[in-house]
Amino acid sequence: MKLSLYLGTYRNVKVFIHWTFSLLLLWIVISNVRMGAPAVDIAWTIGFVLTLFFCVTLHEFGHALAAQRFGISTKDITLLPIGGLARLEKLPEDPKQELWVAIAGPLVNIGIFLVLTIILSITGFNLEQLNMEELKINANTFVLFVASANLILALFNLLPAFPMDGGRVLRAFLAIRLPRAKATQIAGTIGQMIAIVFVFYGLFNNPILVFIGIFIFLGAAAEVSHTTQESILKGFKVKDAMMMNFQLVGFDAPLSKAIEKLLGSQATHFVVVKDDVAVGTLSKDEIIRGLQAGNENTHVGSVANQSPLKIETEEDLDEAWRKMATQNQKVVFVIENGHFLAILDQENISEFILVKSALLK
Numbered sequence: 001m002k003l004s005l006y007l008g009t010y011r012n013v014k015v016f017i018h019w020t021f022s023l024l025l026l027w028i029v030i031s032n033v034r035m036g037a038p039a040v041d042i043a044w045t046i047g048f049v050l051t052l053f054f055c056v057t058l059h060e061f062g063h064a065l066a067a068q069r070f071g072i073s074t075k076d077i078t079l080l081p082i083g084g085l086a087r088l089e090k091l092p093e094d095p096k097q098e099l100w101v102a103i104a105g106p107l108v109n110i111g112i113f114l115v116l117t118i119i120l121s122i123t124g125f126n127l128e129q130l131n132m133e134e135l136k137i138n139a140n141t142f143v144l145f146v147a148s149a150n151l152i153l154a155l156f157n158l159l160p161a162f163p164m165d166g167g168r169v170l171r172a173f174l175a176i177r178l179p180r181a182k183a184t185q186i187a188g189t190i191g192q193m194i195a196i197v198f199v200f201y202g203l204f205n206n207p208i209l210v211f212i213g214i215f216i217f218l219g220a221a222a223e224v225s226h227t228t229q230e231s232i233l234k235g236f237k238v239k240d241a242m243m244m245n246f247q248l249v250g251f252d253a254p255l256s257k258a259i260e261k262l263l264g265s266q267a268t269h270f271v272v273v274k275d276d277v278a279v280g281t282l283s284k285d286e287i288i289r290g291l292q293a294g295n296e297n298t299h300v301g302s303v304a305n306q307s308p309l310k311i312e313t314e315e316d317l318d319e320a321w322r323k324m325a326t327q328n329q330k331v332v333f334v335i336e337n338g339h340f341l342a343i344l345d346q347e348n349i350s351e352f353i354l355v356k357s358a359l360l361k
């Protein structure tokens, strides 16, 4: 999040704006100046873009607040030049809930469109009085532009291009009848086909559409693979994948001891012990960081993770995997009857997925 500017928090959701957003504004100014547009026109255009992104923020809050109703929190919302991105802690697995969360965003834009249309008709706005040849944003047309843009935003987002909102709606409908992994595969394939159309159309007409197309194509691939992996883990418990064989390293030992073990074995994670009790984990990354900040004599305890995530042997493996991903923990403690028993790391789970998917074929 370092490359983003923090804007504020509403209902526990932080809002950031990505630095590339300034490039969008700069591009608008430069291209308008080159076309010889007067300063007042440029100001209206900038005002329009900022208003539009405020509507995009409201759209993302539509998703976030709908998810909150189902007990799912949202880490943050980031505004990018190609639109907003709400990072939900997880996606609802119940298709009906997913449907609501997905459709809530476009519904916000439709709501804004309706309100502005009513305002326009109350104020006696007349479309026929406009000079369509030279339509530009000014005090007279501002509301009309914002209203139309919201309608376009809603319709565009409702295209069934998974993982865009419409694609999520499609997946949710499919998932009512089909297994979730299968529904995601179908929605993902349709999404990628639409993405290819976007890229080709965008190459000749609109460069932003090219970016959106690439974004959708990669996003669909990532989500299909993620959902497939998750479905493989379903039905298994943490104890099925945990590692009982692990390397130990002393809390007070120097990092050189850990490096010796790192180079002399397959292990990339260590369990840190103090007085025969497991007190933390030490990863390859932490060793490297320790070396950069200090030297080989830096003691293990000062760089180890002393509060690793603790999960139970009987916990569902897919749930554990999700927790590790959202809390960004590569290795966790596995606990049985309140006592440390084993570790579970992401490589472990990846290998487990590989083996099980090979057996499925």
Ligand SMILES: [Zn+2]
Residues within 6 Å of the ligand: 059, 060, 063, 105, 106, 157, 165
């Ligand atoms: Zn959306």
